[in-house]
Amino acid sequence: PARCWRFPAPPALWTEPGVSFPPDTHGPLRNPSRLGSASTMGKGDDNHPDNKKLKGEEFKGPSENRKCTDVLCILIIIAHWIALTGIGLTVLGVIESDSLQKGDPNRLINAIDYDGRICGVDDEVKDKSKGYYLQSGAAVCVEECPSDNNYYRFICDDNAPSGCVTDSDITDVGLLTDCTNAIIAGECMVHLSTTDIFNYCILDQAIDFATNQANMDAAYAAAGLNSTATAEYNEGSDDGEYLEQFLGDVYTARGIIFGVGIGVSVVMGFIYLFFLRMPGVLSIMVWSIVFSILVIFLAGGGLVYTEYQKWDEEDPKTHSQAEIDALQYVSYACFICAALYACLVLVMRKRIILSIGVVKEAARSLAYMPALIAFPVVQALGVVLFFVPWMIYAVFLASSGEITVTEYCDVTGTTCMNYKEFTYSDEIRYAALYLLFSWFWTTQFIIAMGQLVVAMAVSLFYFSKNKSSEIGNKTVSKSLKQSFYYHMGTAAFGSLIIAIIKTIRAVILYLQRQAKKSKNKLAQFVLAVIQCCMWCVEKCMKFINKNAYIQTAIFSYSFCTAARKAFFLILRNLLRIAAVSLVGDFVLLLGKLLIPATTTFIAYLAITQSGTDEKLNGIVGPLVFVFLISYFVALMFNEIFGMAISTIFQCFVADEEMFENPNDRHAEKDLASLIGKTAKAAANAKVVPEDSAADGAAIQVKPKEKEDLP
Numbered sequence: 001p002a003r004c005w006r007f008p009a010p011p012a013l014w015t016e017p018g019v020s021f022p023p024d025t026h027g028p029l030r031n032p033s034r035l036g037s038a039s040t041m042g043k044g045d046d047n048h049p050d051n052k053k054l055k056g057e058e059f060k061g062p063s064e065n066r067k068c069t070d071v072l073c074i075l076i077i078i079a080h081w082i083a084l085t086g087i088g089l090t091v092l093g094v095i096e097s098d099s100l101q102k103g104d105p106n107r108l109i110n111a112i113d114y115d116g117r118i119c120g121v122d123d124e125v126k127d128k129s130k131g132y133y134l135q136s137g138a139a140v141c142v143e144e145c146p147s148d149n150n151y152y153r154f155i156c157d158d159n160a161p162s163g164c165v166t167d168s169d170i171t172d173v174g175l176l177t178d179c180t181n182a183i184i185a186g187e188c189m190v191h192l193s194t195t196d197i198f199n200y201c202i203l204d205q206a207i208d209f210a211t212n213q214a215n216m217d218a219a220y221a222a223a224g225l226n227s228t229a230t231a232e233y234n235e236g237s238d239d240g241e242y243l244e245q246f247l248g249d250v251y252t253a254r255g256i257i258f259g260v261g262i263g264v265s266v267v268m269g270f271i272y273l274f275f276l277r278m279p280g281v282l283s284i285m286v287w288s289i290v291f292s293i294l295v296i297f298l299a300g301g302g303l304v305y306t307e308y309q310k311w312d313e314e315d316p317k318t319h320s321q322a323e324i325d326a327l328q329y330v331s332y333a334c335f336i337c338a339a340l341y342a343c344l345v346l347v348m349r350k351r352i353i354l355s356i357g358v359v360k361e362a363a364r365s366l367a368y369m370p371a372l373i374a375f376p377v378v379q380a381l382g383v384v385l386f387f388v389p390w391m392i393y394a395v396f397l398a399s400s401g402e403i404t405v406t407e408y409c410d411v412t413g414t415t416c417m418n419y420k421e422f423t424y425s426d427e428i429r430y431a432a433l434y435l436l437f438s439w440f441w442t443t444q445f446i447i448a449m450g451q452l453v454v455a456m457a458v459s460l461f462y463f464s465k466n467k468s469s470e471i472g473n474k475t476v477s478k479s480l481k482q483s484f485y486y487h488m489g490t491a492a493f494g495s496l497i498i499a500i501i502k503t504i505r506a507v508i509l510y511l512q513r514q515a516k517k518s519k520n521k522l523a524q525f526v527l528a529v530i531q532c533c534m535w536c537v538e539k540c541m542k543f544i545n546k547n548a549y550i551q552t553a554i555f556s557y558s559f560c561t562a563a564r565k566a567f568f569l570i571l572r573n574l575l576r577i578a579a580v581s582l583v584g585d586f587v588l589l590l591g592k593l594l595i596p597a598t599t600t601f602i603a604y605l606a607i608t609q610s611g612t613d614e615k616l617n618g619i620v621g622p623l624v625f626v627f628l629i630s631y632f633v634a635l636m637f638n639e640i641f642g643m644a645i646s647t648i649f650q651c652f653v654a655d656e657e658m659f660e661n662p663n664d665r666h667a668e669k670d671l672a673s674l675i676g677k678t679a680k681a682a683a684n685a686k687v688v689p690e691d692s693a694a695d696g697a698a699i700q701v702k703p704k705e706k707e708d709l710p
Contacts, residue, residue: 062459062554066482069558070489077445077492084438087431088393091400099427103396107403110199112420114138114157116405119199132194132201136186145201146191154179156188164188252615253607253622260603261629268595268630269637270370273363276587282356285590286583290352294341301334351579358580358652359587361668362644365461371473372457372644375450376636382446390442394435401428433503440502444495451546452483452491454643455553462651463554463666483553490552493559494545501538505531544570546643550650566650573653584645588638595637599630 089095093102110119111131119141120129128141132155140157152169154160156179164170164179182188194201250257276282308327311319345352366372401422424432456479464470483491508531515523547566551557557565570577603626606612607619652667659665 062456062463062556066486066556068486068489069552069556070487070493072489073492073496073559074489077441077496080438080441084390084393084435087397087434088389091393091396091431099425100397100431101400103398103400105395105399106199107399108395111139111141112405113141117141118403118420129199130196130201131199132189134186134189135183138186140189142201145194145196148191148193150191152176153191154182154188155191156182160187249617249619249621250625253612256603256606256610256612257622257625257629260599260606261626262633264602265595265599265630265633266373266637268598269373269591269634270367272591272594273366273641276363277360277367282360282587283353286352286356286586289586290345294338294345297334297338297341301331301338304334305331348575348579351576352583354576354652355580355583358649359583359645361462361652362458362641362648365458365644365648366641368461368467368471369457369473369476371476372454372640373637375453375476376639379446379450383443386442386446390435390439394432397428397431397435398422401425433507436506437499437503441492441495441499444498444502445491448491448495448545448549449483449488451549451643452487452553453479454640455550455647456483458644458647459550459554459651462648462655465666479553486556487552490549490559490562494548494563497541498538498545501534501541505534505538508534546646547650550647553647554651554654569650569653576653577649580645580649584642588642591641592631592634592638595634596627596630600627 086095087100090097090100091103104121106120106129107118110121110129112118113125113131114134117125119125119131119139120127125141128143130142130145131139132142132145133139134155134157138157140155142155146155150169152171153166154164154170156164160182161175161178163175164182170176170179179188183190193204195204196202304327308324308331311317311324311327317324401424404421404423406421453476457476460475460479461467461471508527512524512527512531515527544563544567547570548557548559548562551562551566551569552559555562555565600623604619604623607622655665655667
């Protein structure tokens with residue numbers, strides 16, 4: 001029903017402790033999980049399934065009572081893949097169709113000869129797929145590219161003197177003279193040694209000119225020597241020489257680059273997680289940043305105010321009164337910002353403490369399940385497996401349009417070349433749009449499945465009473481099986497929404513380009529606004545989807561139910577989510593910088609201490625390569641860590657709402673004390689029902705037994 005999406009009155013306060021409400025408050029204010037419109041709250045809303053508070057005795061853990069969700073959506077995505085295969089087989093020529101013609105990639109890449117014929121495609125040159133260029137710039141279709149230099153054999157167009165094209169050397173002087181004159185006329189060209197590159201005969205002289213020096217420099221670098229070009233590595237080489245030296249150094253130091261870049265960066269990621277779990281470390285980091293910002297505001301305001309006083313007391317004055325007043329107002333603005341920021345910190349202090357506990361617990365979960373870090377590699381393999389056939393279909397579809405050959409000549413009119421343009425029917429355009437939509441849906445589906453697996457593994461970790469024996473890499477395997485068996489439909493549903501939004505944005509981008517070509521400023525402005533709005537919608541839906549997948553992982557909800565519950569959970573925990581997001585983003589950013597920087601430093605030590613630097617032109621190139629590899633490893637690490645943080649937070653909220661008895665709760669360590677303080681504050685503020693307020697006010701947190709990490 002539509003009322004499930006009504007915006008309730010101040011939702012952020014409903015689960016915030018320490019807030020008093022009027023005595024006649026009822027419904028969602030007495031029970032944070034019961035949501036509805038403040039103006040229409042009644043028995044109908046209280047009895048709605050989505051508004052009922054989940055009872056602790058009904059919850060047996062994330063792995064129990066699991067059911068298949070959104071089965072129809074997985075059938076739809078399978079049907080969509082079948083339709084995609086049908087389009088692909090049609091353009092491949094396996095299936096005949098009047099609307100979609102068989103494609104031929106040669107039509108895309110092969111050369112066009114002087115007469116506008118596509119080599120290897122048009123009937124007249126069907127058996128001549130290579131393009132050999134004359135001195136005029138025009139191409140002639142040939143069966144094979146010449147492999148050696150022969151100045152007594154010629155390749156000519158149809159306008160050349162007869163007899164110039166032979167299978168043997170020309171010995172007749174008169175004919176040889178006529179064929180040589182045809183070269184000047186742009187009708188012939190002698191046999192020159194060429195290499196076949198994508199059916200184009202490229203002169204070996206041109207290739208040698210571009211590659212010989214590079215090969216020599218790479219060989220010298222690999223041997224630990226310096227050629228005349230690479231000797232200037234540190235003296236300002238040009239771009240081409242620098243690239244040659246860089247590649248040579250990368251080859252020489254390849255063992256250190258990939259060993260340290262991948263292996264050490266992964267180890268540094270786990271060391272960073274261990275560092276975050278150390279008592280007081282994360283708290284010191286976060287609060288140092290928080291108070292540093294306040295100090296910056298105060299110090300900035302003080303310095304500006306001191307400067308204002310100095311300017312105001314000048315005699316004679318060297319600054320105008322307007323400049324002096326502006327400086328005074330800037331100092332006041334800094335002090336006002338400092339005061340507002342201090343108030344914000346006071347309001348958010350408990351939530352910042354909570355977010356620190358959430359981040360530490362997320363780090364702890366990854367320490368128990370290190371196999372999660374490698375899951376993005378599995379996702380990347382899935383994308384590659386889909387990309388290969390998808391690209392084949394796309395190339396054949398792109399080559400199935402009608403070709404129009406256009407001649408282009410220079411200003412003198414002596415040198416002319418042909419180029420081709422494709423014209424596509426509406427059927428081909430719709431098929432291309434479907435391929436684009438299929439790419440968006442499938443890639444987003446793979447991402448969604450990864451988020452589901454991580455969320456399920458982390459939720460199993462949180463709700464486990466005996467983590468030492470129950471949680472490990474086997475938990476990741478269990479989550480993978482359950483996610484694919486039960487919730488592929490949910491991932492398909494959520495990814496479908498993102499795919500539709502992305503497809504709409506792609507259409508808008510096409511319209512923007514058309515408007516730019518037509519120079520319609522109004523259309524460009526309107527489309528830019530729409531594109532911006534759709535970008536915002538996409539970001540919001542990705543955020544809701546991520547939280548919906550977490551709800552599905554914990555409670556086995558279908559996508560719509562999970563999205564609604566996640567939406568309302570966000571509404572009633574806005575300040576908490578803001579704090580968790582800020583702290584989480586700070587920790588992720590720090591890891592994104594710390595892991596590559598430390599890995600690069602270790603690589604520097606390895607290169608210099610092992611003597612490898614003596615074999616290199618310079619160490620900058622290999623170190624840059626190490627930094628890039630470790631940075632991508634850090635991005636992969638952060639993707640999993642960020643999802644773990646979001647999952648731990650939702651597990652914490654569910655734990656807080658479901659279990660009133662602290663002995664039944666699953667929170668441990670810092671989160672256990674936080675959840676006890678929250679319940680006690682809520683009881684004192686009379687947020688909980690009267691019949692449980694007394695129990696809540698007397699909550700005592702039973703400490704967990706200390707467990708050693710594996």
